[in-house]
Amino acid sequence: MTISSCGIDFGTSNSTIAVALDGNISLVPVEETYVTIPSAIFFRHTDNKPFYGRMAVDLFLNRHEGRFMRSLKRVLGTSLMKQGTLVNGAPMNFSLIIAAFLRHIKDKADAWAGHSIDSVVMGRPVHFVDNDPAADAQAQNELKAIAQRIGFTHIEFQFEPIAAAFAHEVRISGEKLAIVADLGGGTSDFTVIRLSNQFIHKPDRSSDILANTGVRIGGNDFDKALSLAAIMPELGYRSTYGPKRLEVPLKPYHDLAEWSKVNFLYTPKMLMQTRQLMHESHDKKRYKRLVDVLEHETGHLLLAGAEETKIALSSEAEHLASFDFIDTDFVIPIKQTLFNEAIQDDVDKITASARQCLQDAGVQPAVIDLVILTGGSTEVRSIQSEFKRLFPNAAIADQNKLSSVGLGLGYDSQYKFGQRGQTVTTR
Incomplete structure (x- = not known):
């Protein structure tokens, strides 16, 4: 059996x-x-x-x-x-x-x-x-x-x-006091927990779990921030149109920068609106790229490029992001410093959630023995630097x-x- x-x-x-x-x-x-x-x-x-x-x-x-x-x-x-x-x-x-x-x-x-x-x-x-x-x-x-x-x-x-x-x-x-940082695509979650291989078979671990916190920010939000900062401006993001020089609608760009919303843009109404604005655009070359993306339904390719750039910038100072499916030889050079600036607010919120977990557990960062990093977003350099700074006495397990x-x-x-x-x- x-x-x-x-x-x-x-x-x-x-x-x-x-x-x-x-x-x-x-x-x-x-x-x-x-x-x-x-x-x-x-x-x-x-x-x-x-x-x-x-x-x-x-x-x-x-x-x-x-x-x-x-x-x-x-x-x-x-x-x-x-x-x-x-x-x-x-x-x-x-x-x-x-x-x-x-x-x-x-x-x-x-x-x-x-x-x-x-x-x-x-x-x-x-x-x-x-x-x-x-x-x-x-x-x-x-x-x-x-x-x-x-x-x-x-x-x-x-x-x-x-x-x-x-x-x-x-x-x-032995026994270690650990904080787990689970930074995935959609959320960042933290747990302060007592760990030991002697605890493995305990039927109830509630006394070992000191605190849990989490925030709905993850790698997809990094993709979005990077896209809005470096890629969408090359599609006319925040450009103007018409005699009053009004700013073009921002919602299509924000939806194009979010994996779960891209598909909802491909409607006749949205395409009609962007085509109409095209005639009044003050930056027709860039704004036409937005129209092309909507016409050919290639928004996911844009996001794939943002994700690829995010991953590359974990080890490169600058990445040449290619979007030749929009224009031949269309390449955007993106620096790691720009990426770090774009995600700084998200990194601050993630760090605040980790600090809240420590506070809820009633422990200081200095007493943490082990930091367990899991989830692909822990590869981001600014995230790694922040956690090494926050827990200077801890070993890192990744x-x-x-x-x-x-x-x-x-x-x-x-x-x-x-x-x-x-x-x-x-x-």
């Missing part, structure tokens, strides 16, 4: 699933040999067939016809969940879209385990929605309903930074940035379910 359960990290940018099988915790390959998968879906235009992860991204970037979506997690708890969207002209509910993506991940885990797994710990940010407890509870309930829809019968939740701590705890000798939450959720599923995990005949 075998006992199994799993943990799912449904991330804004990337997702993972880890299976606890007879006491062994393993991340499951979810796309070829990769244990992480971009949280992306591409619905093919001809038949609405869904493709996931890297394949979805590749199909979109190679200009196949269809509907591409990312950052679906950010829709949870918002009015968009009920509103839905059009997918290749057909209305579709976001709960069905998210369910399709998560079912794809579950199918990979079921095939890997050799049976259908019905017990899961779902990761969740400390706050799905900032300063709105009702929307936050709604988001968790929506995710629970989706988990039930795809075949899970035993469903628990765990804060993502706590899960990351569990993943690192197995390698810790292994498996993109998979530690999923692995920790797998451990937590073993803690939470134990013998309640599914029991089936061994393969």
Whole structure:
């Protein structure tokens, strides 16, 4: 007989699933040999067939016809969940879209385990929605309903930074006071927690968790800030039009700079309005680029360029961002200093959330032994510098940035379910 359960990290940018099988915790390959998968879906235009992860991204970037979506997690708890969207002209509910993506991940885990797994710990940010407890509870309930829809019968939740701590705890000798900084695509979450490999099998860890905080800011917000600061001005952002020299509407630019809103711009009304303003624009060369992006529905390519630039600037002083799908030889040189300035407000809010976590825990930064960095946004240089400055006495642990939450959720599923995990005949 075998006992199994799993943990799912449904991330804004990337997702993972880890299976606890007879006491062994393993991340499951979810796309070829990769244990992480971009949280992306591409619905093919001809038949609405869904493709996931890297394949979805590749199909979109190679200009196949269809509907591409990312950052679906950010829709949870918002009015968009009920509103839905059009997918290749057909209305579709976001709960069905998210369910399709998560079912794809579950199918990979079921095939890997050799049976259908019905017990899961779902990761969740400390706050799905900032300063709105009702929307936050709604988001968790929506995710629970989706988990039930795809075949899970035993469903628990765990804060993502706590899960990351569990993943690192197995390698810790002695007892350490740690702060976990989980900076993903959509949220930045913090936990102050006592860790020890002697605590691993404790059924109740509530006394070890000293505080949790979080803010709805992450890598997608860095993409947006960078796009508005360096890219959108080259598409006429904040230019003027008409005899009164009015500023062009800003909403299309802000929506083009946000993964979860790009697709809502591709409407006949929006295209008509931008074409009309084109005739009165005082910067026709740049403003025409906006019209071209809307006409050819290439907003995601713009954001992909912003994301690529953000990643490059973690190691480069300047990056030449190419947007030749708009104009031949259209390249924007973007300096790391400009990026740092663009995201400074977001970095300040993230740091304030970390400080609040320390305050809530009743500890000073100097007594933190270990800083656990997880999530792709911890690669940003200004983030790393800020945390090294804030915790000068702490060791930094940053292994498996993109998979530690999923692995920790797998451990937590073993803690939470134990013998309640599914029991089936061994393969």
